[in-house]
Amino acid sequence: MKLFILFSILMGYLFASDFDDAQKLFEQKSYIKAYSKFFALLEKEPTNPKYSLHVARCQFALGEYSASEETLKPLVEQGLKDKEILLAYSKSLYAQKKYDKAQAILATLDDSESKALLSSLKDSSKIHHFSGAISFGISYDDNVKNNTHLETTPYAGALLRNDTNKYEDVSHQQMLFFKHTYDMPDFQNIIWQNSALIFNKTLLEYSEENVVFGSLRTGPIYQKGDYTFGVNAVYDRLFYGSEDYLYAYGVGINLQKILTNYLFGYTNVEYKQRKYNQLSDSPKDADRLSIGIGLGHIISPKDFMNYSLTRTQDTKDGGTRIDISKTGWNYEISYARVLTQDMKLQTKFGYESIAYADKDPNLSEREDVRLNLSVGVSKNIDKDLVASINYNFTDNDSNINAYSYQKNNVTLTLSKSF
Numbered sequence: 494m495k496l497f498i499l500f501s502i503l504m505g506y507l508f509a510s511d512f513d514d515a516q517k518l519f520e521q522k523s524y525i526k527a528y529s530k531f532f533a534l535l536e537k538e539p540t541n542p543k544y545s546l547h548v549a550r551c552q553f554a555l556g557e558y559s560a561s562e563e564t565l566k567p568l569v570e571q572g573l574k575d576k577e578i579l580l581a582y583s584k585s586l587y588a589q590k591k592y593d594k595a596q597a598i599l600a601t602l603d604d605s606e607s608k609a610l611l612s613s614l615k616d617s618s619k620i621h622h623f624s625g626a627i628s629f630g631i632s633y634d635d636n637v638k639n640n641t642h643l644e645t646t647p648y649a650g651a652l653l654r655n656d657t658n659k660y661e662d663v664s665h666q667q668m669l670f671f672k673h674t675y676d677m678p679d680f681q682n683i684i685w686q687n688s689a690l691i692f693n694k695t696l697l698e699y700s701e702e703n704v705v706f707g708s709l710r711t712g713p714i715y716q717k718g719d720y721t722f723g724v725n726a727v728y729d730r731l732f733y734g735s736e737d738y739l740y741a742y743g744v745g746i747n748l749q750k751i752l753t754n755y756l757f758g759y760t761n762v763e764y765k766q767r768k769y770n771q772l773s774d775s776p777k778d779a780d781r782l783s784i785g786i787g788l789g790h791i792i793s794p795k796d797f798m799n800y801s802l803t804r805t806q807d808t809k810d811g812g813t814r815i816d817i818s819k820t821g822w823n824y825e826i827s828y829a830r831v832l833t834q835d836m837k838l839q840t841k842f843g844y845e846s847i848a849y850a851d852k853d854p855n856l857s858e859r860e861d862v863r864l865n866l867s868v869g870v871s872k873n874i875d876k877d878l879v880a881s882i883n884y885n886f887t888d889n890d891s892n893i894n895a896y897s898y899q900k901n902n903v904t905l906t907l908s909k910s911f
Contacts, residue, residue: 776812
């Protein structure tokens, strides 16, 4: 008898130890390992609802929403009233877009998380979602034409005089962004997203520097567990000065992975063909391939950092221009901090190196290094209304003097989301 009691205590201790180990793995987002341990415990005690719950949570975290539902379904059908089990079950239904069934379960619960999920179901039951933003700004630029501050450029044994005048101007800017998301009922983890962006910058004096830019994107997004994968078709159009300047079209691929509770990684690849509309500009036509990787880090509830590295390759379609084909490497690090409940500080530092593939026989191969620093503060005036001020400094250092320049820019913006 004593041996049996001792054996029971020992087995209880081992089960508890395995359960704690599995929980730690789950907290570390090692969902597959955690699932294996929880499932082993469930096999030994198939009627233990605690083990069923944790197996289902692992399945949900791995994006196996249907399996999570099937694990918990017998417990719900037995009439078990455990709030955690009912909430986990309703989440698995919610993820599969079984909104009516999820709503029926959530209606029986009265905790805050269940109420929040129930509230969001009212919108989620719709298959079309619309959102966007509009902004108005005023900007000051002390070097709108990016003129160099260096007096001369050596060329074929002579010194060519550069235009070192700094043309200052003020512009007003408007931006409109619109997004439409379609929940595809026949595809559990897929949505279709369309977006449109229009940006206008009008200078008060140097109208030849005016810009109107438009961008359209459309494509499916696949979400499962910690992964988000998207493919989209891209179309851009740019009006510069008074001309219909260029258009570009191509395809983009994006992948994001949640690594831990505080880290997420992402990568993107985009290929575009850039075509210039004016016959005199046709030698500028080029293909552009951009490949980027990044890491987002939530340092604390008030602090966030982002790191990114992008390689851009421009290859001209033809012609003899020497300023088209180039390779650029761009590294950016940004930091954001919540100062008060309605104020936020944002800073960004960028370093970009650009190497040109072609050269003038009387010049060295062109290489530019561009430093960019921006600092901004934003304040929430209302729930969806934000005012911000941003300062930006750019220093482009080139081994060919004519292309070296510095500029300062200050922008005041008022943005409204909807």
